[in-house]
Amino acid sequence: MSYSPAMxxxxxxxxxxxxxxxxxxxPSFKAQMLQAREAAIVQxxxxxxxxxxxxxxxxxxxxxEVGIAKASLYKHFSSKEDLAAAAMVQVLGQARSFLxxxxxxxxxxxxxxxxxxxxxALQLAGQMPSLPSQNSILRxxxxxxxAYLDGLMEASERIGGxxxxxxxxxxxxxxxPPIAVLYTLYARACDPVLDFLKMAGQHSDSxxxxxVLSTCFDGLKGP
Amino acid sequence: MSYSPAMxxxxxxxxxxxxxxxxxxxPSFKAQMLQAREAAIVQxxxxxxxxxxxxxxxxxxxxxEVGIAKASLYKHFSSKEDLAAAAMVQVLGQARSFLxxxxxxxxxxxxxxxxxxxxxALQLAGQMPSLPSQNSILRxxxxxxxAYLDGLMEASERIGGxxxxxxxxxxxxxxxPPIAVLYTLYARACDPVLDFLKMAGQHSDSxxxxxVLSTCFDGLKGP
DNA sequence: GTCTATAATCAGATAGAC
DNA sequence: GTCTATCTGATTATAGAC
Numbered sequence: 183m184s185y186s187p188a189m190x191x192x193x194x195x196x197x198x199x200x201x202x203x204x205x206x207x208x209p210s211f212k213a214q215m216l217q218a219r220e221a222a223i224v225q226x227x228x229x230x231x232x233x234x235x236x237x238x239x240x241x242x243x244x245x246x247e248v249g250i251a252k253a254s255l256y257k258h259f260s261s262k263e264d265l266a267a268a269a270m271v272q273v274l275g276q277a278r279s280f281l282x283x284x285x286x287x288x289x290x291x292x293x294x295x296x297x298x299x300x301x302x303a304l305q306l307a308g309q310m311p312s313l314p315s316q317n318s319i320l321r322x323x324x325x326x327x328x329a330y331l332d333g334l335m336e337a338s339e340r341i342g343g344x345x346x347x348x349x350x351x352x353x354x355x356x357x358x359p360p361i362a363v364l365y366t367l368y369a370r371a372c373d374p375v376l377d378f379l380k381m382a383g384q385h386s387d388s389x390x391x392x393x394v395l396s397t398c399f400d401g402l403k404g405p
Numbered sequence: 406m407s408y409s410p411a412m413x414x415x416x417x418x419x420x421x422x423x424x425x426x427x428x429x430x431x432p433s434f435k436a437q438m439l440q441a442r443e444a445a446i447v448q449x450x451x452x453x454x455x456x457x458x459x460x461x462x463x464x465x466x467x468x469x470e471v472g473i474a475k476a477s478l479y480k481h482f483s484s485k486e487d488l489a490a491a492a493m494v495q496v497l498g499q500a501r502s503f504l505x506x507x508x509x510x511x512x513x514x515x516x517x518x519x520x521x522x523x524x525x526a527l528q529l530a531g532q533m534p535s536l537p538s539q540n541s542i543l544r545x546x547x548x549x550x551x552a553y554l555d556g557l558m559e560a561s562e563r564i565g566g567x568x569x570x571x572x573x574x575x576x577x578x579x580x581x582p583p584i585a586v587l588y589t590l591y592a593r594a595c596d597p598v599l600d601f602l603k604m605a606g607q608h609s610d611s612x613x614x615x616x617v618l619s620t621c622f623d624g625l626k627g628p
Numbered sequence: 629g630t631c632t633a634t635a636a637t638c639a640g641a642t643a644g645a646c
Numbered sequence: 647g648t649c650t651a652t653c654t655g656a657t658t659a660t661a662g663a664c
Contacts (some may be wrong), residue, residue, distance in 0.1 A: 250630070258629095262659095314460065314537075317461060355623070355626060355627025357627065361602075365597075366598055375592050401620070464641085474648060477649070481647095
């Protein structure tokens, strides 16, 4: 199994190629089309991964939704695992952009809440890929993916800094290991409670987000 | 798709048959063997469902672990979904037994914590089946399974009563919809944070349980 | 790179002898 | 009911023409 170009960077492969050529900021028309197609593939994959999960999603479905042949898709991504990894890399890129857009002077607790809100909104919008943590093949593919690991580490360090700040300020329980706090926040991205509440149909998306956000930070006991 | 006998009741089919015969409490030796085999199948399925998840588990693996042919397994359970449902019914039966064993005079909050502790211990022990909530075929099989629905409803009503009590006593945030509280508690049975913390290797199982229990009831903010 | 067509594999489910 | 052997269909992945 080899890496597809898109795995090495959040930006599509074709853009990278033109950059290596020392070319201008304007890539060729053909390259733009390829870049757009690759983005379309990843976007469909992301949506289907969110809707059906990795195991239930088939490569045929992704190709059909994009409107290309399956063999063409395999020219871009050498395996289903690599495709899923590309989806994760894309989402991680969006997450990093969001993190960078946050006002730097806000309290650490508010930064953490903003991150969790963003992740939950993405899940409710059907754009958060859900990958089975038990699949060791997929795990291996992710662990060998530099772009994924780099993005995950950068995000984790940024969030980890806020966790330590919040603990120092008494806004987060200082007895909790920071790593446990980080995992608890990340877990909101795949919290089944969101879908259950959505299926119950009694609350709007923003109400669900605030509800789960409250139980996450204040607990069931409440503030 | 038809129901296998074991789906209609938490007790194995063979025991039920002997009961219908008006027979004595002592079933025949042959019936005991069948009952034991069926229990062995469900137990292996439960373990493999916990270890690999529904999609990655194969019926061949279950049969191999029990030491029987796959075709024999299909004499007991008419589909993979029914087998998974039987595993859920078994676990629900254990849960009901645990609920019944709790002292009736304990505070509602303590009852809820005990339930969550029990679920998390089961997961850490590798005996909590993990079923993908997105698989609609599996969902349908569960929803048509009377034993599953009955068991789930009984447990939910019992726990729901404690939730309302705890809210009336101010031990649980009364602003939270009871159904959201119930879902939040149930979600601890498949919380990925447990596995992540276990993989991190820094804490014992009981420490992990108390850690997650604390974040569940007191939140990240802490008590 | 994209396509049609197909290989290769695997897993759920079944047939039929015993 | 259990077994061996097989069917059936779906899915990942590839070959080769254009």
